[in-house]
Amino acid sequence: MFKKILIANRGEIACRVIKSAKRMGIKTVAVYSDADRHALHVKMADEAVYIGASPAAQSYIVIDKILDAVRQTGAEAVHPGYGFLSENRVFAAALEAIGVVFIGPPSPAIEAMGDKITSKKIAQEANVSTVPGHMGLIADADEAVKIATKVGYPVMIKASAGGGGKGMRIAWNDAEAREGFQSSKNEAAASFGDDRIFIEKFVTQPRHIEIQVLADSHGNCVYLHERECSIQRRNQKVIEEAPSSFLDPATRKAMGEQACALARAVGYTSAGTVEFIVDDKRNFYFLEMNTRLQVEHPVTELITGIDLVEQMIRVANGEKLPFTQDDLKINGWAMESRLYAEDPYRKFLPSIGRLSRYRPPVEGPTVTGGIVRNDTGVFEGGEISMYYDPMIAKLCTWAPTRTQAIEEMRTALDTFEVEGIGHNLPFVAAVMDHPRFVSGAITTAFIEEEYPDGFKGATLDEALLRRVAAAAAAMNRVAEIRRTRISGTMDNHERKVGDHWVVSLQGQSYPVIVAADRDGSTISFADGAPHRVTSDWTPGGHLARISVDGEPLVMKVGKIPSGFRLRLRGADLKVLVRTPRQAELGALMLEKVAPDTSRFLLCPMPGLIVNIAVEVGQEVQEGQALATVEAMKMENILKAERTAVVKSIKAKAGSSLRVDDVIMEFE
Missing domain, CATH: 3.30.470.20 (ATP-grasp fold, B domain)
Known part of the structure; x- marks a missing residue:
């Protein structure tokens, strides 16, 4: 068996390989760029070698730098993980040439299967069912339109050397085929160093x-x-x-x-x-x-x-x-939720920054008979970089049945604490509750069909909303008792905490009566229905594990004036717990109106302006491309939301912008 292997990758997958290698008694070597000097995979490995600047094109996909690291450390084999050089036949052949084992397939197999055009031909020869399409290379956008028309819309425009969704577009008409060809070509060149493109029929209602x-x-x-x-x-x-x-x-x-x-x-x-x-x-x-x-x-x-x-x-x-x-x-059955540094409330645009809080659920067997596993490459206090894939972690659950595996995932997601950046945890939590997902009636169009206007947060049903309201009322009582004990009075007697409260959340208000005892609280609603609440939550706790009527309820907790910010099942709730008089007066307060930014094109994410597609004084139409922003290896085309005239342009190609920086202004 090998004594030492080098992992030619970073992040979550590098950590994953290191874990198995250590269990096998094999020493590991990590490689790292400037951005990854303090990364988790570097800390976990037995050795680490610096390989260059932050952009992958200057470090992780430079074959000579990886080979140098192999020679420096005497590694006998290299595991490539996924992405980067994992499907690069030249890299595999280069390792073979110096007597180092590539932990993957032979380079001829990589060449045959790594190229989507060649692999389709081989699949046909092996009597494997294939999708209709154009197997040859495409020279330019005009040819792409002709081929797409011949194959029949909709079509999939794909990078021949692609993977992970990079260099891939769906086109439903000539305009989208032309635009998609160029974007796919650009992304393919940036991500894989290979801009070859092919087109195939897009199968509707596919799984x-x-x-x-x-x-x-x-x-x-x-x-x-x-x-x-x-x-x-x-x-x-x-x-x-x-x-x-x-x-x-x-x-x-x-x-x-x-x-x-x-x-x-x-x-x-x-x-x-x-x-x-x-x-x-x-x-x-x-x-x-x-x-x-x-x-x-x-x-x-x-x-x-x-x-x-x-x-x-x-x-x-x-x-x-x-x-x-x-x-x-x-x-049994297993589920995986990919946790990405992408803000679902901002159309899933990439988010970068420091993880001010990162507390995954406990891994291993659960009290309900399932298993939780979390493959990750980050840690609390670490940075999410703009240079690499936005994946933070892969949260997995196992249970004997699909229904139980979903329930295990719901609990695990509600337990997972991530702060400091935008992330898609609320979205995947909402999907776990979606009736169509629960039934298994899904296709690759699920997200665009069920969330056509983007993700606005989950709406809890009445039964769950009442359970949350009951929990909030009980938590408020605990917080109020602590507050009165801290503040006290002049004669050193505690102020009495009232029993009557109004809990307001998700547009609903519930008058409740809180009857507390040594073991918990009974929360009675106006209709007379009581809910028994028990918990060991204490004020300041970020996570509340509560039992309502014997059923578990897990919520992430934040303090706000007169209440809590509670997050669970994809919902982000502002929960107010007030006295009846406070609630009455609160109903008279004016809502703060957000400023009008409709005259501006704002940068939706930290990124690099690739190009500006319009000029000052030009009239643009709804849906017209205005600018392209590149972030985390993906090109994002920003389009006009209405007809307007460009008044001024504040950015230019090559500019690095922050979130909400102004790109252009309209008259």
């Missing part, structure tokens, strides 16, 4: 279901069942689960066998994933093969008990797979 394969160098290949990855935003997966609630055993077997046939056709070894698009009749079409470990691999590990990173290392060491296809059963 994204992928098969995990594992092959050794002794001719053995197995599939570890499937993952459902249909909850996506901008082709980037957000929530994954294993298995899929949609597949039947026959379809699962057919997909698995085709995935293994494709792997054998290219002499594949190591872990890999064959992605399929599945329509509503369970017809499936080959999408691509990822010749690396997938972001969502933990859900497969949770339902099979197989450590995929360990198996990759063992296969790279020349060992045989220790199991056969018949040994691989599906045990």
Whole structure:
């Protein structure tokens, strides 16, 4: 077995590989850029080597710098993680040339499957079902429009060397095909150093279901069942689960066998994933093969008990797979929520900054019989950089059934504390409660169909709202008692805390009576319905674990005047707990009106202005591109929301802007 391996990656996946290597008794080497000097993966590794400036193009994807780090440390093998150089055949071949083992497939397999155009042709030859499309390279936007018209809209414009949603656009007409071609080309060049583009038919009402394969160098290949990855935003997966609630055993077997046939056709070894698009009749079409470990691999590990990173290392060491296809059963259900530094209230735009608070839920077995796992690469006080993918963590839960796994995830998300940056935790929490997700009736269009105007926060139903109101009333009593004990009175007697309160939240007001005893409080509503509340929450606590009528309720707590900010199940609630007289007077107070910024185009995220598409004095139409901002390896095209005339332009290409910096003003 290898004595030392180098991880040619960063963040969460580098930490993940280090954990398995340490369990196997293998020493690890981390590499890091300027932005990652104090990163978690650097602290976890046995050794660390500096490889350059913050941009990935000057550090993590510079092959010579990784090779130098290998030589300096004497690493015998390299695990590439995902992204960066993980599917770069030149990198794999360079390692082979200096006698260092690449913990992944052979370079010819990477070349064959890493190129989406070539992989489609090989898949067709291996009798794998494929999506109709144009398999050749596309020279320019005009040719892209012609091909898209011939294939038939809608089409998917994709980077040949792409992955992770980078360099990918859906076009429904000529204008979108032209615009999408250029954006995909730019993103592909920036992310992969390869701007080749191809086009294929976009299957409507599709599900994204992928098969995990594992092959050794002794001719053995197995599939570890499937993952459902249909909850996506901008082709980037957000929530994954294993298995899929949609597949039947026959379809699962057919997909698995085709995935293994494709792997054998290219002499594949190591872990890999064959992605399929599945329509509503369970017809499936080959999408691509990822010749690396997938972001969502933990859900497969949770339902099979197989450590995929360990198996990759063992296969790279020349060992045989220790199991056969018949040994691989599906045990229970697993969910994964990707926690991104993206603000769902600002159209999921990237957010950067310091994690002023980062408290994941406790990992391991839960009191309800499930399992919580959190793969992460950050820590409290650390920085989220603008240079890399915005992923913060991958929160996973396991339980015997899908319903139970979802419930475990709800609790874990409500327990997860993240402060200091915008993040999508409220959104994924809301999805877990969405009836369509709960029923399993999902497609890759789920987010755009269910949240067409963006995410505005979840609305709690009446039953849950009353439970929250009861909890807030009980918490308020505890806070009031503490406050009176601190303030006291001149004669050293405590001020009596009243029993009658009005709890206002989510546009509702509930008059309540609080009857407290040694073990908790009974909260009676105006309709006479009582709720029994018990908790060990104390004022100042950021997390409240409360029992209401015997049912658990977990909320993140912040103090505001006359109440609390409570966050749970994707809802962000301003909860006021006031005396009846205070509530009466409060109803007469004026609401603060937000300033009108409709005359300005504001930068929606910290980023770099790639180009300004208009001029001063130009009339722009609704939907017209105004500027392009690049952040976290993604191009974001800012468009006009109405017809207007450009009065002035405050930024130029190459400018680095902060959130809400003015880009241009309209008359």
